[in-house]
Amino acid sequence: MTLDRNIAPLRREIELPNFIQPKEYRLQNGTPLYVLEGGSQEVIAIEFTFNAGTFVQDKILSAGFTNNMLLSGTAKLSANELADKIDFYGAYTQVEIGKDICSLTVYTMNKYLDEVMSYIEDVLENTNFPQAEFETALASRRQQFLIGQEKVQQLSRRHFNNAVFGNTAYGSYATIEDYDKITRDDIQSFFNRFYKNSYMEIIVSGQLPTGFATMMDNKFGKQKRATDHLRYFEYAGHEYKSEKVFEEKQDALQSSIRIGRNLFSANHEDFFGMKVLTTVLGGYFGSRLMSNLREEKGYTYGIGSSIMGLRFDGVFQIATEVGVDVTNDAVKEIYHEVARLRETEVPTEELNLVKNYLLGKILKMADGPFAQANLYKNLRINRFDFSYFQDYIEIIQSISAKDLKALAEQYFQPEDLTEVVVGKR
């Protein structure tokens, strides 16, 4: 029997992901502990999250510095000693800052969990930000900032966020002057206010030793902590108006382009539909934007579009870096692709491809307890649970070309789009 390579093998329906139902414990002080158990390796990831993203800061850089300096030392242990001890057990720590929340994640072999968590207990209660550590961090981050200023992508991101979110907490950005204004005391007060006695959540994944929950309660359940104060955050919002911004950068070989608009938070009824629409536009390799600007015209190494839902607001963005000689052509093509989605329905075959791609992507993103814990952390920002994915999958499966066109007509009007270009045109 000769092999016919012209015929693709039969494709089967993609199975839906199996979400672990997180076990929920409540520590003595009200801190919720979510546990996703499983995995074949004797390792654990523990993630501590706080409502301490840039949204809550009064002084620019406070949130980022505090998060970055979480392991800078306590009354008991200096930064060096802390690092020595945590490293000795082969554990890794990672800090992450976002607009709404921030986190400290610890990865460890489960046989050393108890020892490692003792140090983290001390850190979360007693970090005292020694002046010398602060100065080291300040010098390093100032240098990183200066280097970042030379990158067209960084500059365009700043302008774009500011246009989309205005002077709200989501739209602010640092300037070099802010690095002269920030002090060690600012960091300590931020920590005291938003970490030490503040509401915290813990998400754990991996293979857990016996007595795990009791151990965590002993270490993290005693500290007095505020209850979940999500409902006390206020967001004034702002009157969004599209802008066109161009910043020239001499010697640039590439221009950074960002086109998009203010949108809505993940609670909005059109949120999932827009996720599908922006995938068609620029969310995968065969998307409209990639096919046009990269595969057909070679303008860029990469272009993409996506939406992001924050707690109180959201954004739609197309982003790319292109050769300076094609900047204007690229901008034109981007508007052209957006217009096509307004004017014509997505053909069935293409829509089915995108649906399969998205289902496969969710399956991959939910592959195992560690991956699912990561998803869960992001869901918790809005106090969602895994039913979010059930809802999302339903939309993916049911949304029609007609629905997508209607969304494009509503949200992709050119006069609503902000355009930022940094480079040369």
Add this chain to the structure above:
Amino acid sequence: MIAYEKFTLDNGLKVIIHKDASTPIAAVNVLYDIGARDENPEKTGFAHLFEHLMFGGSKHIENYDEHVEKAGGENNAFTSNDLTNYYITLPKENLETALWLESDRMLQLAFTDKSLEVQRSVVIEEFKQNYLNQPYGDINMLIRDMAYKVHPYRWATIGKEVRHIEEATMEDVKSFFYRYYAPNNAILVVAGDIDLTQTKKLVEKWFGSIERREVPERKLPVEPKQTKARKIVVERDVPVDVLYKVFHMCSKNDPEYHTTDLLSDVLSRGSSSRLYKSLVKEQKLFSDIDAYVGGDADPGLFTFSGKLMNGIKMEAAEAGIMSEIKKLQDELVGETELTKVKNKVLSALMFGEINVLNKAMSLAMAELAGDVEKANQEVAKYEAVTAKGIQEIARSLFTEENSTTLYYNAKQ
């Protein structure tokens, strides 16, 4: 430990299969034994350009990516000085799609003019985006050019110059394919919740009929031992001074490799490491510093790199590094410190075995290094490293005659 089954097809294709029942995702990894080191010095950047062309359509399949997406999968590839690696992850029920795709482009590419034209532009944009338009983007190229006089590691994977890519012809491309892209020059790994017998059948079905090709024997010029220190000083439009100091080291397949790797960890893995504590925190010579090994198939480079604090002179920064090196040469690393770096590596290896694609790649890389079982020997090799071994490497590697130094000065 990663369990696997290995067999070789008649056409020379090495196949490794790993079963993992815990995941709904299957990973298919195809590793070709061709990298930038195999290029013609007048036609560099080719292996990488070729990686792009592999996505431009094959004999029976016009659009590779479309089929991956339809199957709910994702894919990517990377090229290094030693190898080119392609990988797909997708829901396990669509495994056969991946095998169909990979076997067709191993068989023959579509070789269209359009594809070459477009990918040429894309690669040129990549060259600009990552190397020319980025502050410090040319450092790798400067170092390589200075540290290697003869061996092909003297040019970077992206290519020596944009011109080489601009001048690539269809003839060049075709001959490159037939010379290096062959079943007898490749390793296929399939991993996931798959049935071993069924998978073997599918692999034989799609790859069995591809004929072996004549792949030239690799005969690369050996880099002569460096006998005198080398130094370059440049000035660039960047905000911060940067210092690089590199030393020739062994290949990743050498018995001394794991010792050299732990030596780099003692120096700079994590905030409890020596360089960070001494040169960043205490002496404030650098705002950031790193030391790392090159994990190359041929003898590579051990690199020190750091961003200088404002007002610090290059000579002082360099002296700081040399003084840390001297400590390692004079005194043995203590037991606690050695246990620490071993624990960190152990932990990282454990975390590395969670993901099915990671496992597939580890198996492929180990097979390329000569024995797939090496993927399961890493832990033991790291555990066997001794303090004496580290001191010996520090003494033999870190000599001025073996060094290449780059002073990358910010224009005032």
